[in-house]
Amino acid sequence: MKIAFIGGGNMATALIAGLANKLTAGANIHVVDPNAEALARLHQQYGVSTASATDAAAGAADVIVLAVKPQNMREVAAQLLPLLDQAKQPLIVSIAAGIRSVDLARWLGGYDAIVRCMPNTPALIGMGITGMAATGGVSEAQRKQADDILSAVGQTVWLDDESKIDAVTAVSGSGPAYVFYFMEAMQQAAAEMGLSAEQGLQLAQATFGGAAQLAARSTEPVQVLRERVTSKGGTTYAAITSMEASGVKAAVVAAIKAAQARGKELGDELGAA
Ligand SMILES: NC(=O)C1=CN([C@@H]2O[C@H](COP(=O)(O)OP(=O)(O)OC[C@H]3O[C@@H](n4cnc5c(N)ncnc54)[C@H](O)[C@@H]3O)[C@@H](O)[C@H]2O)C=CC1
Numbered sequence: 001m002k003i004a005f006i007g008g009g010n011m012a013t014a015l016i017a018g019l020a021n022k023l024t025a026g027a028n029i030h031v032v033d034p035n036a037e038a039l040a041r042l043h044q045q046y047g048v049s050t051a052s053a054t055d056a057a058a059g060a061a062d063v064i065v066l067a068v069k070p071q072n073m074r075e076v077a078a079q080l081l082p083l084l085d086q087a088k089q090p091l092i093v094s095i096a097a098g099i100r101s102v103d104l105a106r107w108l109g110g111y112d113a114i115v116r117c118m119p120n121t122p123a124l125i126g127m128g129i130t131g132m133a134a135t136g137g138v139s140e141a142q143r144k145q146a147d148d149i150l151s152a153v154g155q156t157v158w159l160d161d162e163s164k165i166d167a168v169t170a171v172s173g174s175g176p177a178y179v180f181y182f183m184e185a186m187q188q189a190a191a192e193m194g195l196s197a198e199q200g201l202q203l204a205q206a207t208f209g210g211a212a213q214l215a216a217r218s219t220e221p222v223q224v225l226r227e228r229v230t231s232k233g234g235t236t237y238a239a240i241t242s243m244e245a246s247g248v249k250a251a252v253v254a255a256i257k258a259a260q261a262r263g264k265e266l267g268d269e270l271g272a273a
């Protein structure tokens with residue numbers, strides 16, 4: 001399978017790292033990006049071919065992954081349209097937050113073999129999770145191609161309704177940032193209580209990793225796992241009571257809904273163009 005990436009930034013790098021030499025040889029991956037440094041790094045690390053602007057090799061790939069910022073998607077579609085191999089009907093995979101397939105299809109002259117995805121950065125180490133939705137023009141074989149690509153870097157979740165991608169974006173697309181934010185807070189508290197930065201980081205990392213694995217391997221709800229740590233009148237009880245008094249859970253729910261709203265807003269703003 002030949003895969004082209006338009007955009008070779010953070011997320012494309014995470015996907016290429018997971019894919020190259022596993023699902024397909026690095027030589028079967030073509031990356032387009034105006035940033036020469038990013039291209040040189042990707043070529044050196046994974047043996048991918050590169051181009052500074054969208055070219056015929058990109059347009060004739062089996063799968064074309066659009067991995068530019070949402071604000072650049074329209075311009076990228078315009079650059080791609082004359083180079084798209086219409087006889088071959090490549091599958092377009094978009095990972096841009098907010099951008100709806102219907103708008104992308106319009107920018108691509110009515111082309112509708114599009115899978116809209118929302119991966120996350122743990123794809124870099126094969127531990128990503130991606131929400132996916134297909135348009136009507138996607139064949140079963142192409143659905144499988146998209147699933148194979150994203151499954152190479154973690155789990156996939158197919159959605160029956162594309163609009164749910166904004167919720168996936170808010171929960172797991174942006175989610176790694178929430179985890180890192182919480183780890184920063186744990187590290188800050190550790191430092192303020194006299195532990196070294198390294199110790200704080202080690203404690204936070206091992207706690208997140210251990211708790212996440214415990215939850216993944218348990219059949220019990222996470223609430224029960226939390227209650228099992230929380231002895232009445234004990235230390236965890238003091239911490240959770242403090243968090244509840246500060247409205248931490250409500251604030252997290254509101255924050256995730258703000259991310260979802262921003263995804264919708266991006267779709268409205270950029271799709272209107
Ligand atoms: N970073 C993340 O955690 C996630 C990002 N996304 C989505 O992935 C997309 C890319 O995000 P990042 O990789 O974080 O951004 P980034 O800024 O690291 O990468 C974007 C790349 O696109 C390149 N580019 C700009 N215009 C171009 C053009 N006309 N042709 C080819 N390349 C062009 C830039 O030089 C840059 O290297 C966004 O749409 C974002 O919503 C999706 C899931 C997670």
Ligand SMILES: O=C(O)[C@@H]1CCC=N1
Pocket residue numbers: 097169173174
């Ligand atoms: O923050 C963003 O807009 C992108 C989408 C999900 C993660 N990063």
